[in-house]
Amino acid sequence: MKNRFLYILLIASVLTSCFKDKGNYVYTEHEEITVTGIAASYDKISLVDKITIDPTVTSNKTGAEFKYWWGLYETSVQGAVPKVDTLVRTKAIDYLVVQPAKGWVLVFGAKNIKTGYTKIVTSNINVITQFTRGWYVAKTESGKTDLDLYTTPTTILPVGKVENVFSLANGRKLNGKAHSLRFYSDYKSLTGTSFLNTRALFVVTNEDASVVNIGTIKEIRDFNGLFFNAPSIKKPDILCNGAQSFFFINNGRLYSIYNMSSNTGQFGISQMVNEYNSDYKLSKFFYTPGFMDPLFFDELTSTFYSAGGASLQLASVRDAATTKMPSKNNNKNLLYLGFKTTAAAFGVFQDRTNPNLRILSTITPNINSLLMINDTLAANEKLYSATMHTLFNGDENMMYFVVGREIWSRNLSNRFEQLQYTVPGDESISFIRHQKYTTASDAPFNYNYVVVATKKGDTYVIRMFTKTSGNLNPAPAFTITGKGEAGDIIYMSPSVGGSTYPNTL
Numbered sequence: 041m042k043n044r045f046l047y048i049l050l051i052a053s054v055l056t057s058c059f060k061d062k063g064n065y066v067y068t069e070h071e072e073i074t075v076t077g078i079a080a081s082y083d084k085i086s087l088v089d090k091i092t093i094d095p096t097v098t099s100n101k102t103g104a105e106f107k108y109w110w111g112l113y114e115t116s117v118q119g120a121v122p123k124v125d126t127l128v129r130t131k132a133i134d135y136l137v138v139q140p141a142k143g144w145v146l147v148f149g150a151k152n153i154k155t156g157y158t159k160i161v162t163s164n165i166n167v168i169t170q171f172t173r174g175w176y177v178a179k180t181e182s183g184k185t186d187l188d189l190y191t192t193p194t195t196i197l198p199v200g201k202v203e204n205v206f207s208l209a210n211g212r213k214l215n216g217k218a219h220s221l222r223f224y225s226d227y228k229s230l231t232g233t234s235f236l237n238t239r240a241l242f243v244v245t246n247e248d249a250s251v252v253n254i255g256t257i258k259e260i261r262d263f264n265g266l267f268f269n270a271p272s273i274k275k276p277d278i279l280c281n282g283a284q285s286f287f288f289i290n291n292g293r294l295y296s297i298y299n300m301s302s303n304t305g306q307f308g309i310s311q312m313v314n315e316y317n318s319d320y321k322l323s324k325f326f327y328t329p330g331f332m333d334p335l336f337f338d339e340l341t342s343t344f345y346s347a348g349g350a351s352l353q354l355a356s357v358r359d360a361a362t363t364k365m366p367s368k369n370n371n372k373n374l375l376y377l378g379f380k381t382t383a384a385a386f387g388v389f390q391d392r393t394n395p396n397l398r399i400l401s402t403i404t405p406n407i408n409s410l411l412m413i414n415d416t417l418a419a420n421e422k423l424y425s426a427t428m429h430t431l432f433n434g435d436e437n438m439m440y441f442v443v444g445r446e447i448w449s450r451n452l453s454n455r456f457e458q459l460q461y462t463v464p465g466d467e468s469i470s471f472i473r474h475q476k477y478t479t480a481s482d483a484p485f486n487y488n489y490v491v492v493a494t495k496k497g498d499t500y501v502i503r504m505f506t507k508t509s510g511n512l513n514p515a516p517a518f519t520i521t522g523k524g525e526a527g528d529i530i531y532m533s534p535s536v537g538g539s540t541y542p543n544t545l
Contacts, residue, residue: 203523225240235305285298384402397416438510475489475530
């Protein structure tokens with residue numbers, strides 16, 4: 041709040057300085073200038089739409105004569121003072137938007153030259169492009185990864201498709217098999233001479249990674265460019281964020297960016313696990329409780345750790361007095377860890393000594409008092425044999441999982457399991473997700489789907505199911521198909537932010 045107040049003061053000083061006023065005035069009555077005809081916000085497509093406004097300006101002072109000014113500045117700037125660019129010095133504006141896709145503030149100033157009094161009005165300009173809204177699918181063909189975009193101009197249902205937008209924009213594909221997409225609105229990229237917040241999409245495969253500007257799909261950094269010193273082995277696992285940082289796991293090692301200060305958008309050296317710099321290998325499964333630091337799991341020692349972006353060493357986790365399983369050296373393999381709410385996670389574990397022992401654990405993720413309550417799975421329970429999992433983000437207390445070609449549900453309150461869907465015999469399941477988007481300002485595009493992706497020959501099929509009382513409705517709301525095998529899907533819009541979707545797999 042303090043920083044926001046300072047920015048308001050800075051912007052106010054910049055705007056008022058645009059009118060050079062050297063006169064001295066004596067006021068017998070407070071002047072009121074009224075400006076109408078400027079909306080609170082506008083959505084504009086870059087290089088397509090114009091800002092066309094002719095406001096009405098009046099004053100309670102008779103004989104008022106005005107001069108005008110329009111300007112534009114970027115919102116959410118960190119590490120630099122926002123720069124106000126003057127557009128025109130007329131009352132009416134007819135300006136082609138050429139700015140990149142992000143949030144901007146349009147400023148209108150009207151000054152009564154007889155009194156020196158100035159009225160300033162601002163409006164939010166949400167600049168978008170054809171790439172700003174739609175479903176993005178990360179897909180793999182012949183060992184290479186690309187992006188397909190399904191456009192949604194009026195509702196969440198796609199009406200068009202643009203194939204291979206990553207390679208169209210960048211002239212190449214990514215190596216390896218696609219496995220995750222992550223979006224953040226505060227990733228730093230070089231804009232002019234400063235590193236500023238950028239709406240950025242990370243595309244991650246098992247051999248490569250790239251971060252692109254969501255407004256243009258132009259690559260900001262490739263895998264090597266994401267690091268000050270690129271790792272010699274390219275084996276990306278996941279990218280996630282925490283309270284104040286971005287985290288990248290490559291080949292089991294953790295790299296971080298502290299994002300609460302100026303940075304170049306590059307990850308530093310890998311964090312140590314202890315003062316002896318012992319070897320470790322973090323799982324691809326993780327959990328970020330709200331806006332706190334994430335929880336990670338070391339597969340070599342069966343130990344949970346946390347991490348902060350400004351630290352050079354992973355942080356130890358302490359157990360709650362009533363925990364049923366220690367967070368350190370618990371002799372388990374982590375088969376799945378997922379986000380249920382900001383205060384609860386669920387994990388599926390397999391015992392190392394006795395691989396036939398499998399456990400579903402309810403996790404209360406306080407790193408100073410980690411509580412795990414275990415539920416031993418019976419061999420005849422379907423969850424025991426699951427190969428993929430997803431949790432309902434904030435919805436019904438249920439887990440969905442995959443057994444062969446079948447989608448099953450498990451009520452986490454009473455252990456009840458139920459078959460939900462069986463994919464056709466010529467398809468194999470690639471991934472399952474629960475995804476939802478509920479933003480009042482973007483209501484026509486809100487959704488709540490269980491996403492089931494399959495591979496059918498050389499094509500992918502993605503079915504979007506709605507649910508009733510935790511159960512899938514018989515037919516999907518819609519289905520999209522494309523070439524290759526789908527690794528992940530994400531819906532993008534101007535209102536999607538870095539915290540819209542939970543950190544989970």
